[in-house]
Amino acid sequence: MKPSARHVGVFDSGVGGLSVLRALRAELPGVRFTYLADSLHAPYGERGADWVARRSQAIVQWLRQTQGIDALVVACNTATALAIDGLRTRHADLPIVGVEPAVKPAIELSASGHVGVLATRGTLGSERYAALRRRLEAAAPRALHIHDQPCDGLAGAIERDDTDTIQTLGQRYVDAVRQAAPGLDTLVLGCTHYPFAAAVLQQAAGPGVRLVDTGEAVARRTRHVLQMDAADPDQPLHAESTLMTTGDAGALTAAAHRWLGWHRPAQQVVVPD
Ligand code: DGL
Numbered sequence: 001m002k003p004s005a006r007h008v009g010v011f012d013s014g015v016g017g018l019s020v021l022r023a024l025r026a027e028l029p030g031v032r033f034t035y036l037a038d039s040l041h042a043p044y045g046e047r048g049a050d051w052v053a054r055r056s057q058a059i060v061q062w063l064r065q066t067q068g069i070d071a072l073v074v075a076c077n078t079a080t081a082l083a084i085d086g087l088r089t090r091h092a093d094l095p096i097v098g099v100e101p102a103v104k105p106a107i108e109l110s111a112s113g114h115v116g117v118l119a120t121r122g123t124l125g126s127e128r129y130a131a132l133r134r135r136l137e138a139a140a141p142r143a144l145h146i147h148d149q150p151c152d153g154l155a156g157a158i159e160r161d162d163t164d165t166i167q168t169l170g171q172r173y174v175d176a177v178r179q180a181a182p183g184l185d186t187l188v189l190g191c192t193h194y195p196f197a198a199a200v201l202q203q204a205a206g207p208g209v210r211l212v213d214t215g216e217a218v219a220r221r222t223r224h225v226l227q228m229d230a231a232d233p234d235q236p237l238h239a240e241s242t243l244m245t246t247g248d249a250g251a252l253t254a255a256a257h258r259w260l261g262w263h264r265p266a267q268q269v270v271v272p273d
Helices: 018-027 049-069 077-090 103-109 127-139 154-159 161-180 192-207 216-224 249-258
Strands: 008-014 032-037 073-075 114-119 144-150 187-189 210-212 242-245
Touching: 008 018, 008 216, 008 249, 018 032, 018 192, 018 216, 018 249, 032 049, 032 187, 032 210, 049 077, 073 077, 073 216, 077 127, 103 114, 103 210, 114 161, 127 144, 144 161, 154 187, 154 192, 161 187, 161 192, 187 192, 192 210
Parallel strands: 008 032, 008 073, 032 242, 114 144, 114 187, 187 210
Antiparallel strands: none
């Protein structure tokens, strides 16, 4: 790990990783970020594990060769679940931070022990997620009730900013968890797209249910990996960051404006397989 790392690549299947970028920028204002949305191929969640692993390798290779990044945040639960081990093997010299559903913090916050996990099918079906659950269940001092809910179509609807479908699917999936877990008090947003549907999900879950996402924890972890202090006086305020997409540049520009208040235009790029 290089303490001097100051150019961090961040990638997601699409616009969802902007929820992580928002937290990264708040935590590390002096770091230059290059964000890549692979929107041409979003969503990843219903594709196979091999495909996600191959595509993630192609993206990281491209970010290193063409952008010269010196650290990486995989701002996608699905890509972390299905690809991060292979990325760490192939890029052993690159500090890599991933995201995983915040089940551990949710268990700590839950009074009832009933925790719902909204995520993609790819994340919930992965060996990495199964191992996380096994570890947490083995370590739990009390009975745990973790209710996994695959949310097919929800990331895609957020990607398209399709508010009607976000409303319909958000309500449907939260209802399904509530039905399975009448004591539910904590709901994990296990996909980086879902914080952008938080209002719909909170409304569907009701005021007694707390939503938990991972953006801030990932940002703190990244600061730790980069070996930077929280209040580094040498950090300039808001280093220049770049938004790139394999899909429609206008859509990423609009999403960054809507959710992060950014006015900077995104660039369209080609990332070969
Ligand atoms: N944002 C991603 C995640 O955190 C992927 C969503 C998708 O592409 O299906 O899982």
